[in-house]
Amino acid sequence: MSKLLEGKRGIITGALDQNSIAWKVAEKAHEHGATFVLTNAPIAMRMGEINALAEKTNSKIIPADATNVDDITKLFTESQEVLGGKIDFVLHSIGMSVNIRKNIPYTELNYDFYNKGIDVSAMSLHKMLAVAKQLDAINEWGSVVALTYAAAQRTYPFYTDMADIKALLESIARSFGYHYGVEKKVRVNTVSQSPTKTTAGSGIKGFGDFYDYADAIAPLGNASAEDCANYCISLFSDLTRMVTMQNLFHDGGYSTTGVSDDIMKKFGI
Ligand SMILES: NC(=O)c1ccc[n+]([C@@H]2O[C@H](COP(=O)([O-])OP(=O)(O)OC[C@H]3O[C@@H](n4cnc5c(N)ncnc54)[C@H](O)[C@@H]3O)[C@@H](O)[C@H]2O)c1
DSSP: OOOTTTTOEEEEEOOOSTTSHHHHHHHHHHHTTOEEEEEOOHHHHHHSOHHHHHHHHTOEEOOOOTTOHHHHHHHHHHHHHHHTSOEEEEEEOOOOOHHHHTTOOGGGOOHHHHHHHHIIIIIHHHHHHHHHHHHTOEEEEEEEEEEEOGGGTSOOGGGHHHHHHHHHHHHHHHHHHHHHHHHHOOEEEEEEEOOOOSHHHHTSTTHHHHHHHHHHHSTTOOOOHHHHHHHHHHHHSGGGTTOOSOEEEESTTGGGOSOOHHHHHHTTO
């Protein structure tokens, strides 16, 4: 296998446990020859198994709350010291909605929780990009990828405030991608991933049934976390150096399929 990330340095957020999409990205990035720092919220790391991943991938862990600019500054500064130079790729794999956790319907959202969700899951991307740009911490042609979901474009009632938050996340990728591209040739994209059985995914009400529904619609079936990791690696690599400011669907064709024969049969048509 050719190593697509040989010599590249990265920061990978969001690896909570073996099911996390970020976990698979870290494993693949390691296989492809990258060196990187793992990071997560300090509170998540006490519960998580991130130490095993760090050992397996020979990585250092630098805790950072993605809502805290001081933590992010420390993360980018120390990562460059640990890795021995500027960063080539960043994975933003961070999502959390208290409204979803508490099963609050969209029409009755708690606004403190809504603000928290926006800060953690979308504004954190802006904060990371702003800190990186200010510190000039990312190499030219570097690549930043954030994970998103199709509810940013079409309505999924159970996704409640995360739908709005993902729309903001995707907009930040475009807006910041413009400025970072013009000034430093840094690329910023979002990957819109299939439903995936992770802690964040499974926290959504009715997730299991919806997972099966999406699988029955998508001509290729749902894309796994491992497939998503492979796609992220390609976006971190030099093979995609002219791709920026895009929302890229990674969903087995789900988002452009109106209906499938499989679903029609379930209605006796
Ligand atoms: N699972 C799915 O169905 C699915 C589908 C499309 C997109 N996504 C997105 O993929 C990304 C990763 O989620 P996942 O499915 O791997 O679940 P996950 O629960 O494994 O990962 C979410 C991560 O966010 C981290 N996090 C939460 N608050 C944080 C904070 N304040 N600072 C730093 N990190 C914080 C958590 O600790 C966790 O590691 C999320 O953006 C999610 O919305 C998931």
